[in-house]
Amino acid sequence: MLKKQRVQSSLPNYIVLTILALFALVPIFILFINSVKSTVEIGKNPIGFPQEILWENFPNAWEKGGYADTVRNSVILVSSTIVGSLTIAGLAAYALARLKLRGSGLIAFYFLVGTSVPPQLFMVPLFVMWRQVGLINTHLGLIIIYCGLYSPFATYLLRSYMVGLPEEFIEAARIDGASNMQVFTKIIMPLSWPGFMTAGLVIGLNVWNEFLFALTFLQDPTYKPIATSLFAFQGRFSRDWGLTSAGSVIMVLPVIILFLLLQRRFIEGLTAGGLKG
C-alpha cells in the first residue's frame, strides 16, 4: 500500500526532473547536430536533424581554426599547470596537514583574503609586471599565473585528504629514519592519489576553459589556447554556423567524454572547491 503510493507520487517528480534534464541537454544536443549541417540548412532548419550529414565541417574547422596549434597550446598549458600547481599544493598541503607549523592560522587568513580578491583588481598590474619581465605572449607566463590562481584550491582539497591518512604509516616511516620529504614522496603522495587526481581534473578543466587571463596575456595568435582562438574563429566566421558549431564541438568533446567517464571525481572536486566555472 505504502509502496504503491510512493510510486504514484513520484511520477510528477519524474516529469519535472525530465523537463529540467531536457532544458540542460537539448541545447548541447542541438550544437552537436548543427555541427554536421551546412549553414544553409541551419538557416532553414535550426534545431532539427540534418537532412544531409556534412562531416567536412570538422576538417574544415580544424584547418581554418588552426586547431593543430591551439590544441597543442592548450595541452601545454593544461599539463604544465596541473604538474606545477599539484607539486606546489601537494607540498603545502602536507605541511599544513601533517607538520606542526606555527602560524598556520595566519596562512588560513591569507588564503581567505588572497582568494577573495577579484581577478580584475590584480590582473592589470600583473599585466604590467609580466610586460616588464617579458612574460606576455609566453606560455610560461600564463602557466605561472594559473599555478598561482589554482594552487590554493588544490592545497585546500589535498589537505582534507591528507588529514585523514592513518598516522601509523607515517610514524613507521619516521622510525625507519625517513625525512619529511621522504615521508611525502613515499607515503603521503601514494596514499592521497585520489585527491591529486580530483584536483588535477578540476584544474585541467579550468585551464582548458579559462578565458579572461588567456585573452589578456596571450594576444599573439600563435600562442593562443583553444578557448580564445575559438572566440576569434567565431568572430571571423560569424555567419558560418555549421563551421563554428563544429569548432565548438572540437573544444567540448574531450571535456564531455572525460566528464562522463570520471563524473564522480569532477563533481566532487568542482563542488568542493567552489571555483568559478
Add this chain to the structure above:
Amino acid sequence: MNSFIANDGAFASVRQPSSRPSIWNVLGRWAFIMPLIVLNLIVIIIPSIFGLLLAFTDWSGYGPINFIGTANFTKLFQDKIFFQSLTHNLVWTAFFLTIPIAVGLLGAYLLSSIRRGQMFFRIAYFLPYVIASVVNAQLWRQLLHPRVGIGPLLAQQGITFLDFPIFGTRETSLMGVAFVDAWHFWGFLVILYLSAMAAVDVELYEVARLDGATRFQQFRYVTLPSIRPTLVFTILMITIWSSLVFDYVYIMTNGGPANSSEVMGTYLYQHAFDRFDVGYAASIGVMMSLWAMIAVAGFVILRRRGWDI
C-alpha cells in the same frame, strides 16, 4: 574561489605534542609551504596592492606615474556608464539569487526523493557547468539568433515573443546574457543542494509526515532550515561572483548595444586595455573589491551574531 570563507576553520593546524624542534627543523617544515606563499605573493597579493595604489594615479600603463589623490573616484561617482554598469551587476545578482536558486532547490528536492535514475539526472544537470563559456555563448547565440535560431521557427507557429535579436536589443541584452550564464550554472547549485539534503535526518521527514505536513510544508519546515548553511554559502558565492562577471558579457555582447549590458568587469577591461586608462580601471577594480568585502563582512557579522551559517 571562496571555499575558504565557509571553511576558515579548516586550516587550523593539527597540533601534536612534541619537544621543542631545532631551528633547522622548523625552517625545513616551512620550506614545504614556501613555494605556495611566494607564488601567491607574486601573482595575487603584490599586484593587488599595486592595483590599490594605481587607483590613485592617472597612469596610462606607460611612462611616469602621477598620484592624483581621489580624482578617479570623484570621476567614477559622476560617471553615468559606471553607475549603469554597477546597476547591471545588481540586477545580475538579484536574478541569480532568485531564479537559479529556486530552480536549483526544486531540482535538488525532487531529485532527493527519487531512487531510480538519480545518477542520470545529476550528470545531465551538471553537464552544462563543465562546458566552456565560449562554447555555451556560441550555442545560445545561434539558438536565439533572429534569423537562424528558434525565434523565427516559433514565429511560423504564431509564437512571436522570441522573434527578435535578443542580444542586440537594449531592453533584453543584459537579461539574455544572464539567462545563458544561468543555464550553465543552475545544475551546479542542484548538486550542492542535493548533497546538503542527503545529510538531512530522515526521521525529521517521518515526524513531519505524521503531523500531516504536505510536501511543500516538509520542504519549507524541514529541508530549508536543515540546508541553511549551504544555502547561505551559495548566496554569498553568487553575490561575489555577480560582481566579477566578465566572460559571458564580453563574448556575447561586449557590453552593448549602447552599454545596455555593460558590467563593471567589461567596463574595467575596456579602460585598461582599449583606452589605456589604467588608473581609472584600477579604481573600478577597487569598487569591485569593496563589493566582495561587503559581502564577506556581512557573512562574518551574521555568523558572529550566532547565525548557524
